[in-house]
Amino acid sequence: MLITVNDKAKEVAEGLSLKQLMEDLSVDENGLALAVNQRVINRTLWHQYVLHADDQVTLFTVVAGG
Amino acid sequence: MHVLSRDDYVRYSRQLLVTEMDEVKQQALSHAEVVIVGLGGLGCAVAPYLAGAGVGRLRLVDGDEVALSNLPRQPLYAEQDIGETKARVACLRLRDINRTLSVQCYATRLVESNAESLLNGASVVLDCTDNMASRQLINQVCYQLGVPLISGAASGTKGQLLMLHPHRAHGCYRCLYEPEQSEPNTCLAQGILGPVVGIVGMMQALHTLLFITSIAPLNWGELRLFDGFSGQWQALKLPPLEGCPVCGEHNANYS
Numbered sequence: 001m002l003i004t005v006n007d008k009a010k011e012v013a014e015g016l017s018l019k020q021l022m023e024d025l026s027v028d029e030n031g032l033a034l035a036v037n038q039r040v041i042n043r044t045l046w047h048q049y050v051l052h053a054d055d056q057v058t059l060f061t062v063v064a065g066g
Numbered sequence: 067m068h069v070l071s072r073d074d075y076v077r078y079s080r081q082l083l084v085t086e087m088d089e090v091k092q093q094a095l096s097h098a099e100v101v102i103v104g105l106g107g108l109g110c111a112v113a114p115y116l117a118g119a120g121v122g123r124l125r126l127v128d129g130d131e132v133a134l135s136n137l138p139r140q141p142l143y144a145e146q147d148i149g150e151t152k153a154r155v156a157c158l159r160l161r162d163i164n165r166t167l168s169v170q171c172y173a174t175r176l177v178e179s180n181a182e183s184l185l186n187g188a189s190v191v192l193d194c195t196d197n198m199a200s201r202q203l204i205n206q207v208c209y210q211l212g213v214p215l216i217s218g219a220a221s222g223t224k225g226q227l228l229m230l231h232p233h234r235a236h237g238c239y240r241c242l243y244e245p246e247q248s249e250p251n252t253c254l255a256q257g258i259l260g261p262v263v264g265i266v267g268m269m270q271a272l273h274t275l276l277f278i279t280s281i282a283p284l285n286w287g288e289l290r291l292f293d294g295f296s297g298q299w300q301a302l303k304l305p306p307l308e309g310c311p312v313c314g315e316h317n318a319n320y321s
């Protein structure tokens with residue numbers, strides 16, 4: 001099925017969890033947060049959140065400077 | 067009956083001419099007390115605009131001293147201020163802008179032992195700090211005290227703005243980031259373009275004025291991401307995390 005990650009289309013397996021998606025993307029998770037369909041999903045919920053077709057995933061980094 | 071002095075009418079004439087503004091709302095600004103924690107790039111953007119707009123009481127909190135490397139993005143300070151405490155210098159500059167205000171400066175770092183007394187009684191708190199630990203602490207104490215929090219952050223070419231109201235149903239800073247999460251983007255590690263941090267601070271100032279005057283509703287519980295390359299903002303909803311140690315009890319009925 002097709003989802004988008006930061007507005008770029010991506011083909012992923014049915015039933016993929018957010019946690020698995022993050023592993024597929026092989027990004028450093030510690031400094032990251034994400035939203036699906038403009039709703040932030042806390043990192044403790046990534047393993048149980050199952051993606052659906054057309055989901056829009058927004059990845060963003062921790063920003064704490066000022 | 068006139069609620070504003072003759073000088074105030076002149077001073078605030080341009081903002082009073084904004085259709086939604088009036089002298090009662092201007093007076094609401096003069097009765098408000100805003101705490102600005104952090105007087106770096108964010109604080110330097112926020113503070114002069116709030117002083118200029120007539121926010122009656124400002125509390126400035128920062129334990130740092132002015133350094134040469136601050137000057138590109140912290141326009142409250144000048145070369146002759148290097149080595150002086152930021153809180154003191156900022157205080158003097160703000161009084162120069164508007165002598166009618168009460169500006170209090172606290173040349174100290176906000177820590178667990180002083181956080182409650184520094185934030186207590188605020189109409190709104192502005193998080194303008196530069197590290198995760200301070201941000202988590204401010205979030206926690208604002209929720210304890212029931213004080214709204216407008217949090218800004220900037221790093222590299224990215225900015226984030228988060229508006230939190232402890233009495234509204236949405237997530238808090240702790241629902242967004244865990245204290246253990248590291249900052250791949252701290253100013254030290256990745257640098258910062260001055261205007262990016264200025265833009266985020268300006269948004270904090272704008273939303274503070276909108277909130278205090280109630281001339282427009284704020285989108286509490288919204289996280290806004292700014293990209294300095296495209297100039298675009300993106301809005302995300304922040305739902306509460308079930309069992310959040312900070313806001314959990316406030317958010318039993320979120321949907």
Ligand SMILES: [Zn+2]
Pocket residue numbers: 237238239240241306307310311312313314
């Ligand atoms: Zn929370």
